[in-house]
Amino acid sequence: MSHGIRFDRVSVSYGGRGAKPVLDAFDLTVRPGEVMALLGPSGSGKTTALRAVAGFVRPESGRILIGDRDVTALPPHRRGIGMVVQQYALFPHLNVRDNVAFGLRAHKVGKDRIPGRVAEALDMTGMSAYATRHPRELSGGQQQRVAIARALAIRPGVLLFDEPLSALDAQLRSGMLAELGSLHRDLPEVSMLYVTHDQVEALTLADRIAVMDKARLQDCGTPQELYRRPANAFTAAFVGNANLLPVTVQEHGSGVSFAGTALKVAVGDAAGGAAATLCVRPHLVGLGEGPNALRGTVADVQWRGATHRLLVDVGGHRIMADLRELREAPSPGRSVTLHFAPEDAVLLPAGVDDDGRR
Numbered sequence: 001m002s003h004g005i006r007f008d009r010v011s012v013s014y015g016g017r018g019a020k021p022v023l024d025a026f027d028l029t030v031r032p033g034e035v036m037a038l039l040g041p042s043g044s045g046k047t048t049a050l051r052a053v054a055g056f057v058r059p060e061s062g063r064i065l066i067g068d069r070d071v072t073a074l075p076p077h078r079r080g081i082g083m084v085v086q087q088y089a090l091f092p093h094l095n096v097r098d099n100v101a102f103g104l105r106a107h108k109v110g111k112d113r114i115p116g117r118v119a120e121a122l123d124m125t126g127m128s129a130y131a132t133r134h135p136r137e138l139s140g141g142q143q144q145r146v147a148i149a150r151a152l153a154i155r156p157g158v159l160l161f162d163e164p165l166s167a168l169d170a171q172l173r174s175g176m177l178a179e180l181g182s183l184h185r186d187l188p189e190v191s192m193l194y195v196t197h198d199q200v201e202a203l204t205l206a207d208r209i210a211v212m213d214k215a216r217l218q219d220c221g222t223p224q225e226l227y228r229r230p231a232n233a234f235t236a237a238f239v240g241n242a243n244l245l246p247v248t249v250q251e252h253g254s255g256v257s258f259a260g261t262a263l264k265v266a267v268g269d270a271a272g273g274a275a276a277t278l279c280v281r282p283h284l285v286g287l288g289e290g291p292n293a294l295r296g297t298v299a300d301v302q303w304r305g306a307t308h309r310l311l312v313d314v315g316g317h318r319i320m321a322d323l324r325e326l327r328e329a330p331s332p333g334r335s336v337t338l339h340f341a342p343e344d345a346v347l348l349p350a351g352v353d354d355d356g357r358r
């Protein structure tokens with residue numbers, strides 16, 4: 001049976017009523033079998049959202065549904081959820097097998113069924129050979145595999161991850177990321193909600209990404225949608241790199257003006273004279289003459305292996321251009337011309353106000 005997760009206008013504030021909410025009328029639907037990444041800066045409410053699904057935080061209003069069951073009032077062990085957090089949270093005095101079995105007992109799984117379930121979960125995470133070791137005898141990556149096995153053993157319909165890789169070093173992290181991807185392929189019916197502030201993890205693993213800021217959902221879509229068509233400047237800057245240019249929409253929908261230069265871009269139904277933000281991804285900016293040419297002065301050149309990043313000052317604004325196959329990079333202080341194709345720019349609302357609303 002496949003279960004999705006639904007946040008239905010969930011509000012949480014730790015100080016009780018009247019305190020500033022940490023989740024503010026939060027709405028989000030994770031489809032059955034989907035991997036949803038919850039991406040956002042520190043303090044945006046990601047862990048709180050996850051803990052509300054797990055049942056460790058009680059919303060002051062709104063509902064949480066798993067499948068079509070309203071679980072808002074259910075205790076954690078009756079929600080059919082597996083959870084994996086950053087700090088492994090294994091019992092140091094129990095060996096691997098007993099750590100995994102512990103969760104099954106808490107979930108009231110019959111004694112005779114426990115050994116089979118433990119073996120199955122250890123097998124799925126490649127930890128069968130370590131069943132009798134204690135956590136202190138395992139590497140960080142192995143400990144996290146045990147924590148994942150413990151979450152899987154209860155055969156959850158929903159798996160929650162809270163920055164599960166952030167305690168691991170970079171190389172191990174990318175290996176574990178690939179393992180989590182294959183775990184999802186082995187368990188296509190399990191819905192996963194994966195909290196991270198690492199956009200690479202979110203882009204790699206997730207079917208869709210929910211972007212949070214200031215207790216609210218800012219945007220939600222596939223990685224490609226968020227990258228190509230971000231809903232606002234916050235998402236544009238948070239998912240990938242972005243040039244965010246302050247522009248004014250020209251009358252008659254003919255484009256925008258930026259630092260005194262007219263640029264041809266699609267403005268949709270934006271009103272003439274309105275302030276807006278133009279998002280142009282750095283790898284879509286070219287060097288030399290072309291459509292939407294911008295003249296400026298090179299401020300810095302950063303060599304990044306496959307690309308050079310040029311930082312160019314144009315009318316008091318700094319523009320990033322990531323250039324491939326640049327034989328000779330212009331040196332700082334030189335005048336250059338940058339350009340971008342009209343279809344590579346996205347016009348966004350002027351900014352995000354204090355409230356975090358669009």
Ligand SMILES: Nc1ncnc2c1ncn2[C@@H]1O[C@H](COP(=O)(O)OP(=O)(O)OP(=O)(O)O)[C@@H](O)[C@H]1O
Nearest residue numbers: 014015022040041042043044045046047048049197
């Ligand atoms: N138990 C608590 N009591 C009071 N305030 C809390 C509690 N837990 C979290 N907060 C506050 O709620 C806000 C959101 O916290 P939360 O842990 O959900 O953020 P996060 O997005 O997971 O951040 P991070 O990326 O740093 O883990 C923060 O301002 C935090 O200080």
Ligand SMILES: [Mg+2]
Nearest residue numbers: 046047048162
């Ligand atoms: Mg957190």
